[in-house]
Amino acid sequence: MGEARIAPGATLGILGGGQLGRMIATAAASLGLKTHVFCPDTGPAFDVAAGRTVAAYEDEDALRRFAAAIDLVTYEFENVPGRTAEILAGLVPLRPNAAALATAQDRLAEKRFAAGLGIPTAPFRAVESEADLTEALEALGTPAILKTRRFGYDGKGQVRIHAGDRPGEAYAHLGGAPAILEGFVPFTQEISIVAARSPDGAFAAYEPCLNEHRNGILNVTRLPAGIPPGVERRAVEAAEAIAASLDYVGVIAVEMFVVGDDIVVNEIAPRVHNSGHWTIEGAETSQFEQHVRAVCGWPLGATTRLGRVEMRNLIGDEIEGWAALLAEPGAHLHHYGKARARPGRKMGHVTRVSR
Numbered sequence: 001m002g003e004a005r006i007a008p009g010a011t012l013g014i015l016g017g018g019q020l021g022r023m024i025a026t027a028a029a030s031l032g033l034k035t036h037v038f039c040p041d042t043g044p045a046f047d048v049a050a051g052r053t054v055a056a057y058e059d060e061d062a063l064r065r066f067a068a069a070i071d072l073v074t075y076e077f078e079n080v081p082g083r084t085a086e087i088l089a090g091l092v093p094l095r096p097n098a099a100a101l102a103t104a105q106d107r108l109a110e111k112r113f114a115a116g117l118g119i120p121t122a123p124f125r126a127v128e129s130e131a132d133l134t135e136a137l138e139a140l141g142t143p144a145i146l147k148t149r150r151f152g153y154d155g156k157g158q159v160r161i162h163a164g165d166r167p168g169e170a171y172a173h174l175g176g177a178p179a180i181l182e183g184f185v186p187f188t189q190e191i192s193i194v195a196a197r198s199p200d201g202a203f204a205a206y207e208p209c210l211n212e213h214r215n216g217i218l219n220v221t222r223l224p225a226g227i228p229p230g231v232e233r234r235a236v237e238a239a240e241a242i243a244a245s246l247d248y249v250g251v252i253a254v255e256m257f258v259v260g261d262d263i264v265v266n267e268i269a270p271r272v273h274n275s276g277h278w279t280i281e282g283a284e285t286s287q288f289e290q291h292v293r294a295v296c297g298w299p300l301g302a303t304t305r306l307g308r309v310e311m312r313n314l315i316g317d318e319i320e321g322w323a324a325l326l327a328e329p330g331a332h333l334h335h336y337g338k339a340r341a342r343p344g345r346k347m348g349h350v351t352r353v354s355r
């Protein structure tokens, strides 16, 4: 489907019912849009959307009914099945497009794509068997990281391999799924670029943020990132080249490592991103509003940062501190309303901005 002429009053379809969908829907409502969430399970986004479908992504009838009820569709997670994207894209504008989704879903396709644009990545090899892994380890050395090509998130679906480790055990750990071996990148910092691109090619990036992980999960994001201006420029240029090459529409996040005075691209997320949550209170325009503006073909908002910012995830039972956070002047609490706090589950976040 080609051009969408979207105006307030239209209905934005959202695939995925998690907290990212919830925050997109809230931003969409502020701009006069209605939203309809489609997800196999109910989740945080269902509490804030007028339209709701609980159905499998493979349910073609449900997808057709969904498409008939919306004016365009976006997604809040990158594991939307290719066939689902294809069906919907034939009925309503799908933004970001299916090719962007396909590239970002597969770590191997993603790395080949970035490398093809001349953007540095970790050295990598495709691994489909134990023999491939042995060969790849000979080429890349140790330490190295074996990752599943698909469905990895928050450090899941990956295993580190050190000198002396048995390749067979590492390969078995991933259950024989198609994988990629990456050489270990000796980075000093992890940053991400959150940016938006419009259907007319306009591009607007937030400044890079510094990300700290704990147990493979984003723990804290801080700004300013305190990286040299040259590195910051390289990071934004890489994100812009990626978005332009994918003919991308919407918010995109590119996770990168800082190595010396350059960047290495680790991962492309074709969606709003946890490391962009700081923008709700910390920037002129939030990433969620920016995503809505971009997918609707509306003017992008200013990405100016409003002060020093710290965004902290509330993981597992950390959410129990919600009342104390509400009592803290200047702490902006976001509670995702999830019923059960499992270890490692993102339950909310808190942002502090000092001006």
Ligand code: AMP
Pocket: 122, 145, 152, 153, 154, 155, 156, 182, 183, 184, 185, 186, 190, 213, 216, 255, 266, 267
């Ligand atoms: P990922 O799932 O690719 O985002 O990886 C999770 C975390 O593992 C990253 O945030 C890094 O801290 C680390 N990591 C991933 N890939 C590499 C690599 N090639 N070299 C060094 N560290 C890595």
